[in-house]
Amino acid sequence: MNYTSLPDFEVCLYKGKNNVSWVYGGIVPDSTNKSYRICGIDEEGIRTYSVDQRSICPWSGVINKDADLIFHLDVLYDSESYEHYVVVVKNGFSKCCVYNSAIGELSPDIDLVNLLDLPIVGNLFDSPEILDSMKIEAQTRDMVSRKKEGR
Numbered sequence: 001m002n003y004t005s006l007p008d009f010e011v012c013l014y015k016g017k018n019n020v021s022w023v024y025g026g027i028v029p030d031s032t033n034k035s036y037r038i039c040g041i042d043e044e045g046i047r048t049y050s051v052d053q054r055s056i057c058p059w060s061g062v063i064n065k066d067a068d069l070i071f072h073l074d075v076l077y078d079s080e081s082y083e084h085y086v087v088v089v090k091n092g093f094s095k096c097c098v099y100n101s102a103i104g105e106l107s108p109d110i111d112l113v114n115l116l117d118l119p120i121v122g123n124l125f126d127s128p129e130i131l132d133s134m135k136i137e138a139q140t141r142d143m144v145s146r147k148k149e150g151r
Contacts (some may be wrong), residue, residue, distance in 0.1 A: 013059040014038060015071050016051030017125060023049040024069075027056065055125045058089050064116045075130050076118040084130060085115055 014027045016038045025040025028048060036056060037048040057072040064070055072089040088106060122130055 013069070015055075015057050015059070015069075016049070017055035018049050018051050023051060025049075052125075057123070057125070060087055060089050060112060062112050062116070064118065064120065066119060068120050070112065070120065071123070073124040074120050075122045075124065075127070076115050077121040078115075078118050084121075085110070085118065086124060086130075087112060 012026055013024065015022050015024045016027075016036075017023075018038075023038045023040055025038045027036050028039045029035075030037045030048075030050070035053050036051075038051050038056070039046065039048045041047070057074075060070045060072065060074075062070045064076075070076075070087055072087060074087045076085040076087065077083075078085070121127075124130060
């Protein structure tokens with residue numbers, strides 16, 4: 001097999017939050033309570049984990065400079081511009097939008113690949129307060145621009 005030309009396939013990797021920590025693996029249906037579980041491998045072998053259904057996030061297909069996998073709703077932070085970016089996986093793993101706190105909306109024109117130098121500072125499931133700080137950033141920028149325009 002030639003490892004430089006692997007077959008075209010999607011990687012189906014998810015993370016979900018159990019009671020204590022994030023678990024990673026494939027997603028499997030749990031027919032007993034009509035939900036999903038994460039099936040992963042640890043020191044004890046293959047296991048399935050019950051997770052909070054709201055926390056299940058698909059992998060974006062991208063890894064940052066620190067070798068961290070970037071998942072849906074992960075928050076990246078640019079310490080130079082003081083901007084947060086929320087990763088939004090839409091329509092599969094290859095299509096990612098980014099919520100840009102500078103403009104307060106999804107920016108399909110910001111390619112996640114251009115943000116790989118930024119660290120992951122959290123996930124909206126773990127840190128919903130990040131959204132509040134992003135709104136404050138956007139409001140502050142708006143006020144500053146109004147003052148500059150003389151409004």
